Amino acid sequence: MTRRILFVDQSGQLGGGELSLVDVAVHFSPESEVVLFEDGPFRTHLEAAGVRVQVLEAPRGLRNVRREGGGGLGLGAVPGVLALARRLARAARGYDLIAPNTQKALVVSALAGVLARKPVLWFLRDILSPEHFSRPIRQLVVTLCNKVVTRVIANSRASAEAFVLAGGNLRRVRVLHDGLDTAALLRQAGEGVPDLRASLGLTTEPLVGVFSRLSPWKGQHVLLRALTELPGVHALLVGDALFGEEAYAQELRRLTREWGLEDRVHFLGFRGDVPALMRSVDVVLHTSTAAEPLGRVILEGMLARRPVIATAAGGALEIVRDGESGLLVPPGEAPALAAAIRRVLDDRALAERLVARGLRRAQEGFGLASMLVRLQGEIDSIVAVE
Ligand code: UDP
The missing domain is CATH 3.40.50.2000 (Glycogen Phosphorylase B;)
Incomplete structure (x- = not known):
């Protein structure tokens, strides 16, 4: 009715x-x-x-x-x-x-x-x-x-x-x-953003991405710290300070300069084409430092057919089985995040397995x-x- x-x-x-x-x-x-x-x-x-x-x-x-x-x-x-x-x-x-x-x-x-x-x-x-x-x-x-x-x-x-x-x-x-409307997200991801890499001056460099509003507990600073241990790896920071957290957005830019990451960190602001953007990266990251209620971006990463690394807390634990449908890392630990990124970038078979199982998990469970x-x-x- x-x-x-x-x-x-x-x-x-x-x-x-x-x-x-x-x-x-x-x-x-x-x-x-x-x-x-x-x-x-x-x-x-x-x-x-x-x-x-x-x-x-x-x-x-x-x-x-x-x-x-x-x-x-x-x-x-x-x-x-x-x-x-x-x-x-x-x-x-x-x-x-x-x-x-x-x-x-x-x-x-x-x-x-x-x-x-x-x-x-x-x-x-x-x-x-x-x-x-x-x-x-x-x-x-x-x-x-x-x-x-x-x-x-x-x-x-x-x-x-x-x-x-x-x-x-x-x-x-x-x-x-x-x-999630899995069919629509798959379609949107399939469209991709054709010139994105070129517009960022990238050719074959490894590229990872976080797709979350800029907020201290979303943990973008943890990724910046991890990048200091990952020479040559570039990162997209997609998202903006939506709920009055502009000071954190400025802090991220300051850290990027302080740690000499300006050439490798690309701030794209809020975007309406997240699934398509996810197709441009090699790994989708979820870096929250506190328990996440669910974590839509994790599912969107799976539906974009990208390997996902998420932090092991809250709702993420209900989505990702570590080593199967994604990798889980302890919240707030940059060295562990860096190691997981390196693992996925270096092991193509692992990345493919995470993609296949992640896609199935998102489609069947959500x-x-x-x-x-x-x-x-x-x-x-x-x-x-x-
Ligand atoms: N998102 C977006 N544009 C951006 C950044 C994020 O549309 O620039 C979307 C993202 O694709 C996801 C949602 O915002 O669908 C974030 O949901 P999530 O559950 O991960 O975090 P929340 O913001 O609810 O804490």
Whole structure:
């Protein structure tokens, strides 16, 4: 049965959680709609995909752009949160379900759910650990979930476990790994970026790449350090500081100069053609220094038919089997990353095996269609009992 869902996301930017929401929102269109608390490229992207979008601008105090740490949710934000919740409750009239996709969206949606008497389903895409979120934020989130939220859909076992450790009610949680439109990603990767190497002045030099927003815990600095041990190896740094982390972006450029890597590190900024860019590199790297909720880029690397090296923590452990579908290295350890890169670059048979098994893993374990079937089942069970 068609359900009318009001999806809610705090961000105007295109992070991994936002890209995952696009496919879900498309599936539930045209009956559903996405509310954003901030305008930006995410709105354009959703509309281009045919999804209806409404921007309810958050009050200034709430508009703090950081996702991790939950900045902007102090006591001073309470009047603004309440006002926004009232507007969201009005927007939710005529919908069966409110489905927040981020933490601030959860807080506002939980209140709106009470006001509008609508069930709330939260897409949990964060690791609610002390590394990422302060204690008051973790407490606020689990309290709201335990009291108000009907279902928590965690994008990995790692995010589900952190939620329960933070005090969240296990019975409300279902683990549903993100599903990717594997056919579309394979096609996009197949297009490649024909002149990329030439435009960077490269011919046969080995090239590795990180495809993540620039943020300290995404660990681009670990790659820079590893490059100091890998003479002749070039690196693409694809991504930008999306959530107020410009100081880190500057720090990366400073380290690049300090360690004499200017000729080998190529900052490309935010790109909309990540799968195609991945085809230009010899190895796709995931360098997060803290547990990743899931790690879309790992799956995208597999679907681009590239060997992937990921850090052994969080959701990455649910995707990659070390030595088979990719290589795993300890988070934050540049020498281990350098050794793994060298291993893949030097051993063509290993690289081919990782590519073949990685591709199969992404296609068989993370397809969009099967994820949507399970999600539909969860939604039906919630709406039916309300
Ligand atoms: N991405 C992008 N352009 C960039 C850098 C990253 O479109 O310049 C995409 C990337 O392809 C992936 C997502 O952003 O789909 C990042 O998702 P991930 O789960 O890896 O990390 P998150 O940003 O959600 O923490």
